[in-house]
Amino acid sequence: MNLTRRMLMGVAMGGYLLSAGAAMAKTELTFWSWRQEDKAFYQDVIKKFQEKEPDISVKFETYAPENYQTILSTALAAGRGPDVIQARAYGNLEAIATPGYLLALDKQNVPELANFPDSALAAETLRSDGKVYAVPFAMQAQLVVYNKKILKDAGLNLPKTWDELIALCQALKAKNINPFSNGTATAWQNETIVGGLLSSMIGKQFEADIVSGKANFTDPRFVNALAKLKEVSQYFAPNFTGVDYPSSQQLFVAGRAAMFAGGSYEVANFKSQNPTLDLGVFPAPVLKAGDEALIATYYDGGYAVNAKTEKKDAAVKFVRFLATPEYGTAFTNTLKNLSPIKGIKIEDPITQDVAKLADHSMSYLMLVHFRYQEPSGSVLLQSNVQKMLAGQQTPEQAAAEINKGIATYYKPFQK
Template sequence: MKLTRRMMMGVAMGGYLLSAGAAMAKTELTFWSWRQEDKAFYNEIIKKFQEKEPEISVKFETYAPENYQTILSTALAAGRGPDVIQARAYGNLETIAAPGYLLALDKQTVPELANFPEPALAAETLRSDGKVYAVPFATQTMLVIYNKKIFADAGVKPPQTWDELIALSAALKAKNVTPFANGTATAWQNETIVAALLSSMLGKQFEEDIASGKANFTDPRYVNALSKLKDISQYFAPNFIGVDYASSQQLFAAGRAAMFAGGSFEVANFKAQNPALDLGVFASPVAKPGDERLIARYYDGGYAVNAKSDKTDAALKFVRFLATPEYGTAFTNALKNLSPIKGIKIEDPLTQEVAKLADNSMSYLMLVRFRYQEPSGSVLLQSNVQKMLAGQQTPEQAAAEINKGIATYYKPFQK
């Protein structure tokens, strides 16, 4: 009897030690991001992942967007950093993929890459070796967001042509309504404004001509588009030259301006600040009826694995989960932000509208094509448009300066 009791105690103790050992063996991943505003969403997603993979835990950490790339690059260069990385796309991806900091992904290690369109994978591809280094996470579109109540009260409708946009803005201003909440004090906002308002004016052919070297940024089509932007700026926020990004957001979210030229990623933030807002979206107006109407589109980063991680298998499991239609549907519906994953189900009518507009697009030009070398096309555009709208340059001068900077490394412009 004593032996039996001892045996039972031994078995119980053994079971305890085994369970304790299993708990101790649980793999914890670190996951870094700049998306501080999405923290609650990611924590919920991690719970869902852990229901499927209970032996893996994930610690989500965020950093200020303006410092994220520097903090991440410094950590990776030191052989540290997180196991899973929310990485930016295009040129910013290359700065951390080219030195070998990221694990290359393929359809053997991440079969879910088949869930993405080729342009999304191209945004996460290192040009020098043609390999994919991150699972894409979002499709961003540049368009105009508008307040439906303000439009209805003023008796105006979304414009189709540029002339209609000017007339609409003048009508709103005559009723003491600020037409656009936008300011230009925050440099990067000038790039989003250009894409949101001028994409249809420029057109896909202009992008093709730029890419092939048939045209450069001194082209009359580009100068004319900048001139149109100069014209519409009289309807931006009062004293817009000194109005920064946060102030522009607040002006629109508070219902004190009718329109906001920017990214579809703004919608969730506006609704979070003011749930009563009834919002609509429209693509950039065309020069004349019959022209092709476009939005500007880009793929906003992806989920990557640290090449120096000693938890690669667990990290790949998490990244594969972030590449499923289940995840893409949750991402889109929770954050009102388009996932590029095929087969997602969009519940929100406004997000459905954004997705429909995204079907007819050109590139968010400077990011997609000219943010790989210095001076980047984005910085050149942002600074020179800022000067132009402040009255320090003409559209011709702004275009020439943009072209001059890119020509220092882009051979087609050197002819």
């Protein structure tokens, strides 16, 4: 009996030690992002991932968007940083991929890359070696978000041309309604406003001419579009030059403005803060009837793996999960952002509208083409438009300064 009891106790103790060892062996990943407003979504995603991979846990951490790239680059340069990185695309991706901070991805270690169109993968590709370094997560669009109830109650219709937009703003103002909630105190917002309001006037042909070197930013098409922006800025938030991004969002969420020029990614945030909002979207107004109405589109970023992580296998498993149609469908329908993953099902009517508008689009110009070198086209556009709307520059002067900065490295402008 004593021998039997000792044997049973030994088996039980062995089982305890095995289970304790398994618990100790659980891998914890850190996952960094700049999307604080998406935290609840990612926590839910992590739960679903852990149901499939119970031996891996994921800690989601966020940082302020304006500081994220600096914080991330500093950590990676020091050989630290997170295991999984929500990385931005284009030039910002190159800034952390070029020094070797990211693990190269291919269809061997991440077969799910086959789920993406080439254009999405190109946004996450390092131009110098042609390798992909992140799984794309969203196609974003710059357009105009509007409050359907405000326009309906005022008996007003959506504008298609620029003159109709100005007339709409005047009619709203006459009814003591703020037409736009936008402010310009947060520099990067000036670029989103340009994309949301001027894309149809700037046009795809201008984009092609800029890329080929047939035109530069002093072109009348670009200067005249900036002049139109200056014209409509009188209908932005009261004292708009001192209104920052969070304040402009809150004005719209509170129903104190009819429109918000910015990203399609704003919709989910607005609805989460005020579920009673009935929202719609429309493209940048055209200069004259018959012109093609456009939105500005780009790929927002991707999910990357830290090349120096000691938990590479677990990190790759998580990134692969973030590349599945299951994830893409949840991402699209929860965050109202378009996942570029093939085979997703879009349930949300506004996101369906964005997808339709994307059939007529141009690139979000500076991000896609001129955010690879310094001074970046985005910084030049943001700062000079900010000055122009504050009355410190003319549209011609703003365009000339933008062109001057890009010409320091862009050879077609040096002719």
